[in-house]
Amino acid sequence: MKVILKADVKGSGKKGDVIDVxxxxxxxxxxxxxxxxxxxxxxxxxxxxxxAAEQFRKAEELKATKELASKxxxxxxxxxxxxxxxxxxFGSVTSxxxxxxxxxxxxxxxxxxxQMAAVKALGTFDAEIRLMENVSAKIKVHVYxx
Numbered sequence: 001m002k003v004i005l006k007a008d009v010k011g012s013g014k015k016g017d018v019i020d021v022x023x024x025x026x027x028x029x030x031x032x033x034x035x036x037x038x039x040x041x042x043x044x045x046x047x048x049x050x051x052a053a054e055q056f057r058k059a060e061e062l063k064a065t066k067e068l069a070s071k072x073x074x075x076x077x078x079x080x081x082x083x084x085x086x087x088x089x090f091g092s093v094t095s096x097x098x099x100x101x102x103x104x105x106x107x108x109x110x111x112x113x114x115q116m117a118a119v120k121a122l123g124t125f126d127a128e129i130r131l132m133e134n135v136s137a138k139i140k141v142h143v144y145x146x
Contacts (some may be wrong), residue, residue, distance in 0.1 A: 001026045002039035004047055016047050034107045070108075072129060072137035077101040083122055083145035093119035098127060101141075102142055103140055119143055 001023050005013050009030065013019045018039050021030065030036035037043065044138055079097050080092045095114035102109050116127035122143050130136045 003030055003036040004037050004039050004043050005030075007035050018044055018047060018052065052104060062132065062135070065135050069129075069131055069135050069137040072102075072107060072109075074138070074140075075102075075105070076124075076140040076142055077105070077127075078142045078144060078145045080144050087122045087145070089120050089122070089143070093125075094139065095127075098141055102139075116141065 002018060003026050005015055005017050005019065005100050008014050008052065012021065012030075026036065026038075031038070064068065070118065077098055079093050079101050081093060081097070084090065087096050093116075095111040098114050098116070099109050099111040109131075113130050114127055115130060119141065120126050122145060124139045127139050127141050129139060
């Protein structure tokens with residue numbers, strides 16, 4: 001019996017999959033618990049359209065993310081922080097400060113996506129912004145004394 005899964009079923013498939021299972025398994029487990037529905041031509045077409053729409057949406061999101069990464073690559077961000085006489089900082093530069101500096105330049109980046117080593121001195125440092133899986137941008141963080 002062909003069924004369309006409404007939820008992930010361990011050992012059978014993921015939500016939206018059209019699978020062929022035994023009649024007993026379908027009637028006594030999947031259908032009874034509302035985990036699946038009997039596959040009809042209309043249902044199969046609806047699932048195919050949903051998957052196509054999801055793939056298109058993911059492709060558009062990936063395209064936009066890659067475009068943002070190309071704009072960010074090589075940018076330099078200035079971050080001002082209090083420092084002592086010998087150039088040692090009071091505290092350290094955080095990813096939140098870098099995200100705020102990027103926001104001033106017009107980029108809305110979440111601080112959790114910014115990866116950088118602990119910055120505790122004045123100078124220029126590298127940072128990586130991981131926008132998405134396999135999509136990242138490298139920027140420079142210029143730290144100056146206030």
